[in-house]
Structures are given as C-alpha cells and as structure tokens.
C-alpha cells in the first residue's frame with residue numbers, strides 16, 4: 001500500500017494520520033485534498049455507524065479504498081456525552097473552544113474521582129465491492145477542571161492521561177500517537193486488515 005485516503009475534513013485528525021502513516025512510507029490524502037466533496041451527514045447513533053457512513057459514501061464516490069475515523073469523548077458523569085456528538089457538542093459551528101467550555105460548565109462541582117472518561121475511535125475501511133470492516137480503539141483518562149497544554153486538537157487540553165501525568169495537549173505528537181485511541185485503532189487495523197478482508201459485498 002503506497003497511498004491511503006482518509007475520509008476526514010478535520011485537520012487535527014489529518015495531521016495525526018499523516019504522521020503515523022508517513023513513518024511507514026505510506027502517503028496520506030484526506031478530504032482536505034478534495035474540497036469539492038461535500039460534508040457527509042453523520043446520521044448514525046454510534047461511532048461505528050458514523051465511521052461506516054463516511055467510509056462507504058466516499059469509497060463509492062471515488063471508487064477506491066477509503067478509511068474513515070469517527071471518534072469522540074465519552075464522559076461517565078455525563079452519561080457518555082458528548083459521545084458521537086463530540087464535534088458539534090456546543091452547536092453546528094463545530095468549535096473546539098466552545099465544546100470544551102460546555103463540558104467544563106457541565107462538570108462544575110464534580111470531584112476528581114468522578115471525572116473519568118475516555119476517547120474512542122472507530123476506523124472503517126471500505127473498498128468498492130467489499131464489505132466494510134471496522135477497528136476500534138480507546139484511551140482512558142480524567143477530565144480536568146481547566147485547560148492544560150496547546151498541542152493536539154479538540155478536547156485534548158482537558159483530557160488528563162494518568163500514565164503520563166499530563167494533559168493530552170501537553171504531550172508532543174509522537175507521545176500522543178503512541179497512546180491515543182486513534183493510535184490503538186490504527187494498530188488493530190495494521191494487525192488485522194488485508195485488502196481481502198470483507199471479501200463478498
């Protein structure tokens with residue numbers, strides 16, 4: 001495999017995929033390279049459903065193998081929210097800062113030991129004429145009471161990784177890409193995916 005197409009318009013995700021795949025000699029293209037392709041509506045109720053909707057739509061459109069990533073932050077004290085609504089938690093404008101503010105407000109007064117949560121990522125791989133296959137990854141953490149660090153994207157500044165004693169946004173890209181939910185899902189994909197998976201459509 002020399003090139004992969006990742007069906008994402010999120011530049012933070014795109015950078016992580018580029019870094020991880022380029023280290024393996026694989027070129028990454030994302031939907032940022034295809035500005036004419038419109039947003040795919042994420043009508044599913046699970047990460048898996050949404051990842052499949054994105055990969056199948058774009059694979060059909062381009063006639064090539066496509067990988068999609070649906071991901072988000074699940075917070076126990078909020079019954080799993082923002083979950084699949086992570087990108088648009090504070091509204092359709094998809095603003096990371098507004099989303100973080102909303103989570104911090106909702107968690108006001110919740111003690112540290114109850115601020116558990118996890119990032120989840122489901123990767124879906126679609127090839128024309130074949131069944132879509134999926135790979136999931138997760139990364140456990142605690143939700144901080146204020147922002148720390150400036151690396152990464154999305155909710156990284158308020159996600160505390162206990163093993164590192166740092167916020168995700170305080171880790172450099174290599175460190176994040178060793179432990180993240182996305183890294184875990186990519187690892188599973190590498191270990192289990194061959195282009196013959198999902199043989200019949």
Ligand SMILES: O=P(O)(O)OP(=O)(O)OP(=O)(O)OC[C@H]1O[C@@H](n2cnc3c(O)ncnc32)[C@H](O)[C@@H]1O
Nearest residue numbers: 008009010069070071072073086087153154155156
């Ligand atoms: O659908 P695409 O085009 O890929 O881009 P998106 O931003 O809409 O992506 P999702 O629908 O999968 O929503 C994921 C949201 O979850 C959050 N998220 C996912 N992975 C993250 C990570 O590694 N660090 C911080 N936040 C993350 C972030 O707010 C994302 O916008």
Ligand SMILES: [Mg+2]
Nearest residue numbers: 010042070087
């Ligand atoms: Mg999305």
